[in-house]
Amino acid sequence: MRRWPLSNVWLGVSAEDQRRADERVPHLLATPAVVRFVSAEPLLGPVGLTRWSGLEGDGDTMGFGLDWVIVGGESGPGARPMHPDWARSLRDQCTAAGVPFFFKQWGAWAPDEIGPEDIRSVEFPPGHVEYLHVGKRAAGRKLDGRNWDEVPA
Template identity: 45%
Template sequence: AQYAKPFSEIQLMPGRLTDPLHWRKPCRVFVNSVSDLFHPKVPVEFIAKTFAMMLRAHQHTYLVLTKRGERCATLLNDERFRDKVFHELIYSGEYYCAQCQDWYECAGPLDHCPNCGHECDLGAYEGKDPPCPQCGEEVEYEMTCPKCGADGGNGGLNCTECWSQEIESNWMKWPPPNVHVGVSVSTQADLDEQVPLLLKCPAAVRFLSVEPLLGAMDLRYALGDEASMHYAGICPEGLRPRTLGDDSKYGHTSYIDGVIVGGESGPGARSCNIKWIRSIVRQCADADVLCFVKQWGSKPCLGNHDAPAAAPDANMDCGGTCGYGCEQFKLNHPKGANPAEWPEDLRVRELPR
């Protein structure tokens, strides 16, 4: 979905999947801005193509955030989905269409020529050498493989054997080493529902996006040693282990690598109590988990209630009206996203690499 579309309406943009291939400088890519890759209406084939392109453009780091932890965990643990991703990966790239006699870039074998609709096919040129995409002349690909010296295949870049080794050693990795998977939560109820699902996901890095933060949160089960006890019966397999200290009686446990936290902004934004943010920062520090304070939101406030026992140092819900003795902070930045306006202990901006 896009800004101009309702969230119930899905708009796929396959033409943008190959954009990262043209970015030379490695960068961090937020895959889902105002969208959800695991929305129930997004076809599995499109999700597979997205993961294939993330593997192919492996110089970048991708953050995949979802509110649908259940579908995410189901697909990422499905060997059929993994095989579909690898199939898309192997057959993605530039193809030559025999019908319109032109080259085009596609994101997998299920794509079609954008000009004539001919299905993408490696053998579309019927055994003949396709014309040069630059001059249009038919050429003989007699280049040698730069790795082993054999006569070139696959467009003269590598011989078939070296090409296969290149794919297997650098691309066909599961879970993808450059893909970070996270779930979006706003309340304790969201957290309790989504964390077990996130821990089921095979991922190089798992993170929580606590935005907008709408209440006090107890993250200790998700961040620390207790995660192995709290979720042991829910997700005993398929988890990336964390090596703990020698004095740990658990040895290894699955965990959350990072937490992003922020208040709500924009028209109709609800209040965010600064004590809630400070509590999350402290809980992350105690668990040795990276934390990134993104913003305070449009209505940051500070209440005077006693902290609930479930969330140490946090404050009770201010009711979204800055009542109950809450003090409204007046910040210059409309989203409260300028760390220079914050206390030093909240200027925390760490992300997993």
């Protein structure tokens, strides 16, 4: 019989906000896996992951912490915008800890610097970031001018 963790099994949880991260990440970390990841999509609120081993700045996850973080906005009917600072925060947490970060997409809404001016927009929160409803293809996947395609080695 094979021993865990199997070399071809990557385990992950979805964590769209801090409440879900607090509920799910401890269960993920308690399960043997070669790679453990958090998929923060659709990202609907700020998420702090630094309390869990591997995102505390030591850059050494070697089977006991988080090995990868994926971030993306919401798409489809009724999609809600993702604040750019939420994605930036997760990117910065990962960068500081040496954990690969993958930015998948903005979703149906993009910050105003990405889209044309003649498209429906909303401010979120009011008076702060203006978002344009452009659809996920037009919104793209650049965060601060670049694609983030990092994956575990």
